[in-house]
Amino acid sequence: MSKRHLHLGQTLTFTADPLVEGPGAARHDRHGALVIEDGVITEVGDAEALRRGDFSSTTDHGQALLLPGFIDAHAHYPQTAMIASWGKRLIDWLNTYTFPEEMRFGDPGYAAEIAGRYLGLLLAQGTTTVCSYCTIHPASVDAFFEAAAARGMRVLAGKTCMDRNAPEGLRDTAQSAYDDSKALLTRWHGKGRASYVITPRFSPTSTPEQLSALGSLWAEHPDCLMQTHLSEQTDEIAWVKSLFPQARDYLDTYEAHGLLGANGLYGHAIHLEPREKDRLRETGAALVHCPTSNTFIGSGLFDMDGLTRAGHRVGLATDTGGGSSFSMLRSMAAAYEVAQLRGRALHPAALIWLATTGSARALRLDNRIGSLAPGMEADFIALDLASTPAIAQRSARAKDLWEALFPTIMMGDDRAIAATYVAGRRVV
Known part of the structure; x- marks a missing residue:
């Protein structure tokens, strides 16, 4: 009984x-x-x-x-050890801090150590579910899911895919990104409380060929989520335009390669153009607000009021380690401060909802958590x-x-x- x-x-x-x-x-x-x-x-x-x-x-x-339990809809567990690194904007910050740290995750032992440390920190902060980027190394994905299974946690994650504009040792190829992601998806998706997420880091670090390969994988497994970054900083957007001169806008670099859909998660989404807002809403994609990261790296102010009133699904996240805290309470506080700067005082009910049901809806898990x-x-x-x-x-x-x-x-x-x-x- x-x-x-x-x-x-x-x-x-x-x-x-x-x-x-x-x-x-x-x-x-x-x-x-x-x-x-x-x-x-x-x-x-x-x-x-x-x-x-x-x-x-x-x-x-x-x-x-x-x-x-709080639900963190966008994080990078491999950045645990270099959280709160001083003084850089996004692209320099990636090259100076993030990429050197992610290189270490080719060592399965190190990946396991950080995965365990990270999930322990989350649980201490009241976070029971997270959607995380791993590194290009399959061992980083295995380590994360194994650590979560040992704790009984419902988590989502995927191998980060990059085949350009990243250091040697952090680049895969279009084919290996597809092959590795498919193998990891087969191994982990739906096993216990694990969900696999197809994960191109963002357009500047993927060739059109790699984006298309991952779009094909998503079409083969449409029940999976797909996560990436979108319109985080103005200099990043200019970089995307130079790399994809034929694209109508940043979102089009994903849309043209099969990476826009109802199960898509688009982190940051600060500097959106009207067409991008319309297409994201039409497809039912989710946006993930990362307020401590946006203020820490100087990215800009997310339009919570305008986007939610227009009917967009929005989740909340720490964006460890661009975000400066593992705490979803701190993310709620920062979301309040950012919204104040844009003219809306978010009610405490809305802040708690964002960190729980709102993030669950963004992850298509609101029927479970x-x-x-x-x-x-x-x-x-x-x-x-x-x-x-x-x-x-x-x-x-x-x-x-x-x-x-x-x-x-x-x-x-x-x-x-x-x-x-x-x-x-x-x-x-």
Whole structure:
């Protein structure tokens, strides 16, 4: 007979997208409860009503807020060790810091070490799912999925493909990118909680031949996601135009090679042209906002208000290690700050939604993760709303949940994560 576990605490659920519908789309239960059975949420509701049942265990989280585990929709786990590297814009930053570090992932032992370290850091920050770029080395993909499987995590990742404008030792070919990606996809996609993601880094580091080869692979496996970068910086866009003079715009360098679709993930998407916005919306592709990275590298300000009002699907991400933190709380805070600079104050409900259900929708996983609801996988966290003296003194004056929660969004760190659960099992 299956064991049933009861978790008590404040709960927050959503009936719609608060970016569109406002905070009324959220439901807060001050005395809520979750019932977990075989790693799945089976009931969500009032604590007094649910605690009358028979349970193998009961965990009382006190005044902690129970939320879905955070979902990081765009990251580079191989950049873990060189996060917060000083002083460069995108292209120089790649050449100075990123590429030398990624060269090390040809060593399976080093890849395994960093993969384990990275996922441990995520869990400590309350992140239970991530969509990551690996390196060109197949061993980097194996290491990541193996480390995630050992922790029971639902993750998404793929071999980064580059056949030009990268150092010797970090370049593959059009054919090897296809062959390696197909072999890794066959090995990992749908195995346990793993999903393979076809991963051209971005147009400047792939020839048209490689982009076409990966477009063909995606056409053969349309259930897979495809991730890449789009319109992150103005000098990058100028570089793309020089490399693809026949392209209508940056997005067209993907579209012309079969790399635009409903299962596409386009990181950054800051400096979009009108045609690009229209095509991304028409195809149902997802955009991923990486605010700490965009401010750290000086890329620009994502148009959260305009894009969400136009109907785009948007997820939230750290973009480790261009992003300067492993914490999705810090990403939420930065998203708030960026949106303020563009004239919109994002409500705390919208920020939490972006880091949970919004990112799950971007990854096409909102039927499995990202919400506290019956049938969802039991990846959740207990968030301490008084984790430091500074936060506690502010939240003590709160008139409602949002005033109590916002200080943690703006100032919280791993100390705010009272517990992290993966498939119902406590890991932090």
